[in-house]
Amino acid sequence: MIDLKFPDGAVRSFDRGTTGRAIAESLSKSLAKKAVLIKLDGTLLDLDRPLEEGGALEILTRDAPEALEVIRHDTAHILAEAVQELFPNTQVTIGPSIEDGFYYDFARDEPFSTDDFAKIEAKMKEIVDRDEKIVREVWDRDDAIKHFESIGEAYKAEIIRDLPGTETITMYRHGDAWKDLCRGPHLPSSKFIGKAFKLTKLAGAYWRGDHNNAQLQRIYGTAWATDADLEAYITRIEEAEKRDHRKIGRAMDLFHMQEEGRGMVFWHPKGWQLWRTLEAYMRRRLDDSGYVEVKTPQVLDRSFWEKSGHWDKYRPNMFICETVEGETLSLKPMNCPGHVQIFKVGLRSYKELPMRMAEFGACHRYEPSGSLHGLMRVRGFTQDDAHIFCREDQIVEETEKFVRLTRMIHADLGMETAYINLATRPENRAGSDEFWDKAEGMLAEAARQAGVEVVIAEGDGAFYAPKLDFIVKDAIGREWTCGTLQLDYVLPERLDAEYVAEDGSRQRPVMLHRAILGSFERFIGIMIENYAGKFPIWLAPVQVVIAPITSDANPYAETVAAALRKAGLRVDTDVRNEKINYKVREHSLAKVPVIAVVGRKEAETGEVALRFLGSEGQTILSVADAVARLSAEATPPDLRTRDA
């Protein structure tokens, strides 16, 4: 007998080998009908799995949150089944559930087309209607390999071969014939999968994620417990698409890119205004935080990059040029070696440390063509880069300061630092375990002292040291990696940076590479999506449009504009011969934060009628009051006084 403890606290004994289904039936007929899985001590199991051990048992129905992942996994399986029914020469490989859905990777000589999706979906729904039993079978390892080889499933055979010998080989059989190697668990039969799924994307993917391996065809889909959830998901995706920075960037006339400059951005006046506002803000924050700003050369000789190690390790990503005199040079892909040169001029004293050297450094990297993506991944970009040269015993304090600064800046820019990834020692690494223990410990401690949650990203560190990556959450809950801090003992060594210590000895400084925005390009892209183009007034390229109602009010509009501009506001006037309705609509769609309407009435009384983006009412103020109010609202967060 085994003892099972139910969620209500009751403990009952059952025969060893009883199943979740039998237990459910003993509890209630209706529960047995709806039950799809069981959870034993936190582990999900098939409903028909004979139980060998007791424990805390929960019987799950389809609407349990844990069931959703299984629904998605099962949907992947019937996708595979459907594809093999329709396209017999297709081999199956793997098909897991993922966020919002699932995928399945297939090997087939002919390419799939999205035109096939309708046919495949129809077949999947047919399989759901057939209500095929999904049955777990335990197989002998060699039999399983033989089975898959005999039916030409080389990938499945390879998976089994690579499984540890201790692993139980389980197969899941759908109906009479179709089988897939799988760890499970699965739903009891295909009808429980439901039909709230949809195939979404077709993509290439490498076998086992390695580009040296064969390329498979991956079909992505989304799956949900109910049709309403599926609808909600589709709406969510459409909403996210509306925020696409490439669309908004075009509509708001912020920037463009063109064929001759792949991965390079042409910033239009409004986009560049946004950049300048952001850069000015960042510069003030750095000035206030003890940084010094520098500017280093854009192009440097090959010998320089050989010394820094980039020529060896990074050359495929560098833009290299030759001169008529036969020199070979490279555009800088990074700012760090340049900063070390400045550090190295003259003799540095320990009293100068920590030295926080910042640069809005324009870098160029030859990124693989397939990785380019709007402003998010470009080949020419400007980092908000800085290198902190310090002693080892200053690392924790400097890191903590940096974490606090980063959080403040993200908050000012409308995003929350959700957590920090601590990227720890990779497989291939330099340095002793003691070194890594200490380095990882210092970064984790600093982050904790700054009060930010730390999540370990196992093995993601650079080969020479760990790093911190900041994860921010945007307005619709998406996560972005923005901001990084990387410890470096290697470059100072390589480029022979040193300072004179208290005892007169020469010492190596440690370098902290750090960025808060990452690159201006990418960060502006993220900001566009975060705000959906509706920038807060201090960031908006055009803060106020003065819209006269009739041409009589044009001179007055110019007077008002002049008064606002004098207060430092970015103001346009719209004196076109158009109706006020048209002007309001157009500037609202252009996401201008404030429309100031002026007509004959306002011209006489010396007032303006302000209309704020997102609200329909008007606020009538005298010009002086409007100047005071708008300039207060348009003050960047770091310049605000906290009295009002």
Add this chain to the structure above:
RNA sequence: GCCGCUUUAGCUCAGCCGGUAGAGCACCGCAUUCGUAAUGCGGGGGUCAGGUGUUCGAGUCACCUAAGCGGCACCA
């Protein structure tokens, strides 16, 4: 870089089975002077991404190239 898809006016898109290219918005002109999300009328605008081929005839079919999009890989 790899796989799939896409590329028609400034933008968003239609264009059937191959028969000489279309809409809305934008733009230009004229009229209209209007009180908070589209005033009316008129006009200009295309080497259908580029190339090669099939055909009497190609936006439409085939192939090549490029870029864009979605993934994969990459992001020392």
